[in-house]
Amino acid sequence: MGKTIIRRFIIMIPQLFVLSILVFFLAKFMPGDPFTGLITPQTDPARLEELSEKAGLNDPWPIQYVRWIGNALHGEFGISYTFKRDVGDLIGERALNTFWLSLLSVTLLYAIAIPLGILAGRYQNSRLDKTIILYSFITYAIPTFVLALLFLFLFGYKLEWFPTSGSVDIEYSSGTLQYYWSKFHHILLPAITYAILGTTGIIQFLRSEIIDAKGMDYVRTARSKGIPIKKVYTKHIFRNSLLPIAAFLGFTITGLLGGSIFIETIFGFPGMGQLFVSSIASRDYSVITALVMLYGFLTLLGSLLSDIIMSIVDPRIRIE
Amino acid sequence: MKITRWMLLATIIFTLFILTAFSKSEKRIETAAPSSNSPFAMAVTNEGKPIDGGVLRVAMVKDEPFQGIFSWELYEDGYDADLMSWASNSLFETDENFMITNEGIASLYVDQKNNKVTVTIREGVKWSDGQPLKIEDVILPYHIIGHKDYPGVRYNSEFQNIIGAKEYHEGKAKTISGIRKVDDFTIEISFKQLSPSIFYGGDGLWTYAAPSHQIGNIPVDQLLQSDAVRKNPVTLGAFKVEKIVPGESVQYVKNEHYWKGEPKLDGVLVKVVPSSSVSVAIGTGKYDIIQHFNATKMPEIEGYDNITILGRPELFYSYLGFKVGKYDYQKNTVVTDLDGSKMGDVNLRKAMAYALDIEQVSEVLYNGLRVRANSLIPPVFESFYDKSLKGYVYDPEKAKEILDKAGYKDVDGDGFREDPKGKKLEIKLASMSGDSVQEEITAYYLQNWRDVGLNVTLSTGRLIEFNSFYDMVKADHPEIDVFMGAWGTGTNPSPSGLYGASDQYNFSRYTSDLLEKTIQNIDSPSAFDKYYRANQFKIFQKHIEEVATTVPMQFRYEIYPINKRVKNYSIDYKNPTELHEIELMAKEPFKSKKKK
Numbered sequence: 001m002g003k004t005i006i007r008r009f010i011i012m013i014p015q016l017f018v019l020s021i022l023v024f025f026l027a028k029f030m031p032g033d034p035f036t037g038l039i040t041p042q043t044d045p046a047r048l049e050e051l052s053e054k055a056g057l058n059d060p061w062p063i064q065y066v067r068w069i070g071n072a073l074h075g076e077f078g079i080s081y082t083f084k085r086d087v088g089d090l091i092g093e094r095a096l097n098t099f100w101l102s103l104l105s106v107t108l109l110y111a112i113a114i115p116l117g118i119l120a121g122r123y124q125n126s127r128l129d130k131t132i133i134l135y136s137f138i139t140y141a142i143p144t145f146v147l148a149l150l151f152l153f154l155f156g157y158k159l160e161w162f163p164t165s166g167s168v169d170i171e172y173s174s175g176t177l178q179y180y181w182s183k184f185h186h187i188l189l190p191a192i193t194y195a196i197l198g199t200t201g202i203i204q205f206l207r208s209e210i211i212d213a214k215g216m217d218y219v220r221t222a223r224s225k226g227i228p229i230k231k232v233y234t235k236h237i238f239r240n241s242l243l244p245i246a247a248f249l250g251f252t253i254t255g256l257l258g259g260s261i262f263i264e265t266i267f268g269f270p271g272m273g274q275l276f277v278s279s280i281a282s283r284d285y286s287v288i289t290a291l292v293m294l295y296g297f298l299t300l301l302g303s304l305l306s307d308i309i310m311s312i313v314d315p316r317i318r319i320e
Numbered sequence: 321m322k323i324t325r326w327m328l329l330a331t332i333i334f335t336l337f338i339l340t341a342f343s344k345s346e347k348r349i350e351t352a353a354p355s356s357n358s359p360f361a362m363a364v365t366n367e368g369k370p371i372d373g374g375v376l377r378v379a380m381v382k383d384e385p386f387q388g389i390f391s392w393e394l395y396e397d398g399y400d401a402d403l404m405s406w407a408s409n410s411l412f413e414t415d416e417n418f419m420i421t422n423e424g425i426a427s428l429y430v431d432q433k434n435n436k437v438t439v440t441i442r443e444g445v446k447w448s449d450g451q452p453l454k455i456e457d458v459i460l461p462y463h464i465i466g467h468k469d470y471p472g473v474r475y476n477s478e479f480q481n482i483i484g485a486k487e488y489h490e491g492k493a494k495t496i497s498g499i500r501k502v503d504d505f506t507i508e509i510s511f512k513q514l515s516p517s518i519f520y521g522g523d524g525l526w527t528y529a530a531p532s533h534q535i536g537n538i539p540v541d542q543l544l545q546s547d548a549v550r551k552n553p554v555t556l557g558a559f560k561v562e563k564i565v566p567g568e569s570v571q572y573v574k575n576e577h578y579w580k581g582e583p584k585l586d587g588v589l590v591k592v593v594p595s596s597s598v599s600v601a602i603g604t605g606k607y608d609i610i611q612h613f614n615a616t617k618m619p620e621i622e623g624y625d626n627i628t629i630l631g632r633p634e635l636f637y638s639y640l641g642f643k644v645g646k647y648d649y650q651k652n653t654v655v656t657d658l659d660g661s662k663m664g665d666v667n668l669r670k671a672m673a674y675a676l677d678i679e680q681v682s683e684v685l686y687n688g689l690r691v692r693a694n695s696l697i698p699p700v701f702e703s704f705y706d707k708s709l710k711g712y713v714y715d716p717e718k719a720k721e722i723l724d725k726a727g728y729k730d731v732d733g734d735g736f737r738e739d740p741k742g743k744k745l746e747i748k749l750a751s752m753s754g755d756s757v758q759e760e761i762t763a764y765y766l767q768n769w770r771d772v773g774l775n776v777t778l779s780t781g782r783l784i785e786f787n788s789f790y791d792m793v794k795a796d797h798p799e800i801d802v803f804m805g806a807w808g809t810g811t812n813p814s815p816s817g818l819y820g821a822s823d824q825y826n827f828s829r830y831t832s833d834l835l836e837k838t839i840q841n842i843d844s845p846s847a848f849d850k851y852y853r854a855n856q857f858k859i860f861q862k863h864i865e866e867v868a869t870t871v872p873m874q875f876r877y878e879i880y881p882i883n884k885r886v887k888n889y890s891i892d893y894k895n896p897t898e899l900h901e902i903e904l905m906a907k908e909p910f911k912s913k914k915k916k
Contacts, residue, residue, distance in 0.1 A: 032787025038396060039790060041817045042810055044476030045824040051473070083387050084394070084471070084544040093566060145596070152597055157604045164601060165593055166568040173563075268594045270385040270567040278384045283787055 001311065005304065012300050016293065020072070023292040024065050027285050033057055034081035034283045055081075068289065078286035082279065087290045091275070095257050097167050098271040101187045101194075102256035108195035113202035114245075120203060121210025121241070122233060132203065140200040144262040148193045152266060155189055162189040165268030190267045194260065202245060209241035246313045250305030254298035359688060360631025360879065363890035363897075370887050370903035373586035377909060379593040379607035381614060385567025386592060390553040392528040393464045394472050394544055402611055406572050406588050406899065407448070408557035409528045411441070411458065412521065416894035417703055418811035419519045420527070425556065425579060426458070428525075430518055432848055435511045437518060437525060443505060446577040447531050448560035455504055457529040460536060462496055463488070465526065469541035478517075481524040483510045515843040516853055520812035529556060558583045558899035568592055574900075583900035602627060605911035608883040608904070615689035616757060621881055624912040631879040632891050633700050635813075637693050638806035640676070640871040642669050645829030646796045654821050654831045662747065662801050665740075667726035669868040672747075672802070673712035674719040675772045676765055678873055685757045689879065693872035695861045700893060701813045703850065704857040709865055711872065719772045728773075736775040747776045750792060750803040753783035762804075776802070793827050803827070804873070815839050815860055819870075830869035838863065883909040 034055075035048045052058060056067065071078065077087035120132040139147075156164040163169065163186050172179040213219060214237070222232050259273030272291070279287035310317050380386070382399060389395040392409055413424035420428050425445050429438040445453040465474050466488045480486050484497030498510040514523060521527040531554040538546050548554070553561055556579070559572035569591040574583040593601055593610075599620035602610060613621075621627065642663040645656040658664035682690040694711030697704050727740030739745045747769075751762040762783060769776040779799040784792065793803055805827065807818065817823055820839050821831040838860045847853035864870055882889050887903035890896055 030787070031785075031791040036787045036790050038473055039825070040810065041807055041825065042476075042478075043473050044478070047473055047476045050475075051471070084389060086545070149596060153600055157597070157600045157606075164597065164606065166565065166591065168565055168568075170563055170565050170569045170571045170589065170591075265383050266594055266596050268568070268592055274384055281786075 001308075005308070008304050012297070015300060016296060019296045020069060020289075020293060021065070023289050023296075024068060025061065027288050028061055028064070030280075030283060032283050034285065037282055072290075072293070077290035080279075080284055080287050082282045082284045082287070087286050090287065091272075091290060091294070094259075094270055094272050094275045097269065098259040098273070099256055100183070101191055101263075101269065101271060102259070104184075104187055104191040105194040105198070106252060106256065108191055109198050110202070112195055113199040114206065116199065117203040117206025118210060118233070118238065118241075121207040121214075124207075124211055124214075129207075132207075136200040136203045139196055142197065144193075144197055144260070145266060147197060148190070148263055148266040151189060151193050162186075167269055186269075190263045190269060194263055205244050206241055209244060210237055213237045213240055243310075243314055246309055247306055249309050250307070251299075251302040253305060254302035257298060258295070360629060360877065362630055362632050362892040363888070363895070364628040364630060364882055364886075365888045366628075366884050366886065366905065368887070368905040370584070370905050371907065373584070374904035374907070376585055376588045376609065376886070376902060376904065377607045378588060378590040379598060379601060379610045380590055381595050381598050381610065381612040382592045383594055383596075388564060388566055389544065389549060390561065390564075391530070391543065391549045393461050393470075393474065393530065394549065396472065399612070403570055403590060404553075404555075406557060406559045406570075406590070407553070407555035407561055407575070409530065409555055410557075411439070411529055412527050414811070417701070418893070420521060425453070425529075428519075430514065432514055432845065435514045437509045437511065437514070438502070438506060439509065440506045441529075442579065445556065445579045447533075448555045448557075448575045448577060449531075449534075450577055451531070451533050451554075453529060453556065454532065455501055455507055456532045456536070458507055459499055459501065460530045460532045461526045461528060462499055464530065464540055464543070466496055467540040469539070471541070471544065478522060479524045481511050481513065483512060485524070514845070516847045516850075517812055517814060517843060522812050522814075531555075559585075559588050562587070578900055580898065580900055584903050602881050602883075603912040605883065605909040608886050608909050609889070610881045613879055613881055615686050615877070615879065616755075618687040618689060618879070624881075626910040626912040627881045627883055629879055629881050630889070630891050631689070631877045632893065633698060634876045634878045635698055635700060635809045635811065636806065636876045637696060637698055637809070638804065638873045638876075639693075639696070640673065640873055641793075641803050641805055641828040642672075642830075642869050642871075643796060643801055643803070643828060644869055645831075647794075647824060647826075647829055649824075652822050652824075654823070654826050654829050656829060656831050662745075665726065666868060667722050668728065669871070670712070671719040671722040671726075671728075671772065672769065672774065672776075673868055673871040674715045674722070675768050675774070676712070676873075677714045677768050679714050681761050681764060682874055685761060686874075686876075689877045690874040691877075693875045696815065696819075696864055696870065696872050697813050697857060697861060698809060698875055703854050704813055706858045706861045709861060711865070712868070716768070716772050723772065723774075730773060735773070736770075737773040745775060747774060748779040748799050748801045749776050750779040750789060750797075750800045751783050752789045752804065753785055758783060779803075794824065796829065813857075814842055816843055819860075819864070828869045830867065832863075832867070835860070835863055885909045 033052060035052055038048065056064060068078070075088070079085065080087050080090050083090055116132050120129045123129050152164060155161045167183065167186050168179065169182040172182050219232060219236060222236055223229070257272055259271040259276070261273035261277050263269065264271040264274045275287065276291050279291065380399060380402065386399045386403065387397045389400050390404055392404065395401060395404065411424060411426035412420045412428065415421050422428065426439050426441045429440070431437065439458060441453060441455060441458060447453060462482070464470060465472070465479060466485045468489055468491055475489060482496060482498045484493060487493040488496045500508045502508050509525070511523060517523045518525055534554045535543060535546070535548045538548060543549055551564060555561065555575070558575055558578050558580070560575045561570060562573045563571040569589065571587065571589050573587040574585060576582050593607070595614055595617070598610065598613065599617055601607060602621050603624050603626070605626055621629070644658055644661045644663055645654060648655050663669060678692045682688065682692060692711060692713065694709045695706055697706070699705045699707065723737060728737040728745070730736060731738045731742050737745060749766070751758065762778070766776055766778070779792070779797070792800055793805070816839050818825050819835065820826060821836045838856050841847060841856045842853060842860065847856065880891055885904050885906045887905055888897065889902065
């Protein structure tokens, strides 16, 4: 397996190379440039020209590409045109915010979805099952921004249980206990919102897997051996039913850095989703290209991780 | 799976609940028409006894994190300027005409004959860290902006008006030769040519100081990354930056060294608040002052009893531009070609302007926070604005009459007018996407034109994203005959830069001898006589109205909801609130008792 993993990593190089070409040239094909947004009656067109000359934006695209890829290989993605900061620092700051938010979201997501899925499958067609299904249909049907706004109004503004925007209270200084509590407090409501909205898939998968498994031979065998029904569910059925969920785990882990534009916008949370969308709008080339390369790499890594996890969880599967 | 009846019912009830919860925030169509003068108060005084100190809570409505460049020389985004204004480094104060007075930290003496300016700073002014303000702090910004590594937009043709700025920028000189230190409190700046703009901080004059003891030794290309700009800027204003959470919030505390006296507040906290929830935040009393409140959300906050809504005209106009020529980027000149352009006929342009029901759009879709504009000079500039201009008030009958007279008739009976030669006339309109109601507005205008028999369609078939829009307009794209744009004028309303014969931003590509002469007169030495200048402004406005190549569409109000906890606050340009005098009357902002 070690060999396979190394080989997969080597294959990533040409894949990322192709991605880099696509991203770079598509970004350049967009109309306008980072300086278009600076036009006011007071700005001097000659100065904008000078700035874009200095930034190398007037060179032929292949030359710009070679320069960019050369820097990127050294880990330098340049300076953000909008924020005027090192792209690595900028993304790092946002990625950290998004990472903690996503980690809490995903944890809550599984904490809600797995028990519900198991219960629904185990007590199929009972009132409980129907309630769970109703719940999952409703959460599936509600658009993200609707639920996010509703929760924000209700729990943030009316009941005042949660802070209403930002990622941390400015009063606390970094490193103190209150500071970390404040950070946690700020991500809790967005995370709950996100978790509730995302449960449907997992609940449905688990439920149908469990219903399928109930009729399997190995379950009948276990029951006939006299194993208590509770144990059959926790030991036999549960492990088997988790397979399809485990298949996505790799993507889930690397997807932690994706961020959600809706959640971030409504909760005023500076994260990756917003950075990506706003960098496209402002033609912040250095940020766009760095982010797409990062997401591309994470997706490849996610699929590799998923394969590895599958082979661990289900020994029948081998990656060759 | 069988869906039982109660499940269906529960779903319906839940959906209804969601719908009703949100229908409140729907736009209301029937809003009262505004009176012709400003419908808003510009200042408020609340009765009550002020508390000692307190922290003013300010919401800045914005859906993305702010950039956080705390340097007047380097910032680009208006939001950063608003953040900096609490801890301003401004040297000068201005009067109701935005002209520099001698009330501020520095005073200005203009020697018009010799094209020289003397700037004198007060003695005893201190930076927020207790260091005295030196004349070097006034000189430093010029050497930052003029530097060859300077990354911003402020090194421009105006700045090159300072003698020696260009040589310094090109590395031929160590300093800017036109700037001379006279004594420890005075500098003298020599310019190539002075104009009345000097009194508005134009012509290359820089109106801010920079703390040379803090940033003097930082290389210019590293300033943007430095803590002095990002984390702990040293400032001159009433408050000083205590802490910044990047992109989210800024905490200020009072600056005990403030030259006008110690502020009454303990501090100010500014937070970015998403536009989706700002109305609720206002009602639940989270903030005292709300900046950048979006006009389309006005109905959501009108019922609250814990706030006063202040409003003032903005330095802004939107316009309808007609392409009547091209820009020659080789020769840097506007080439007007009236005969060769589809929009070359003044009658057609006038008819199109009369046909637009801008009044209705302003009232219904902008809740009266925009009004029909009659001039390219916003009315705030009282001495230059010509209020006698009629503008193109909505009059579809007149539009039809003009078109009939000029020979635009429907020859082939398809419901649309043909041009005087009988050829089909299809006019392409470029409209920018962005504003949430832009789609409705554009559709309505197209209908307006259809009503008078003109076949106007959208360039590219849909609204155009901001970057592409300006790319296409700049390049005189053949798909664009008419376009809708807007300008923020800044405090100097001079039309040079936007309507001159060599201006790239003269997007309609119209120029004439009279127009060019007038624009030059406005900024000429004779315009130091303010009556002469005002008169030239009127000639400019009248000429543009007559040729109708750029038709003013709307002026805009900006509004500031102010919580009743704030003792007194004013956004009047004539008499703005002194930041160090703001007082609060309770520990927390008031909540609204009324449900709307």
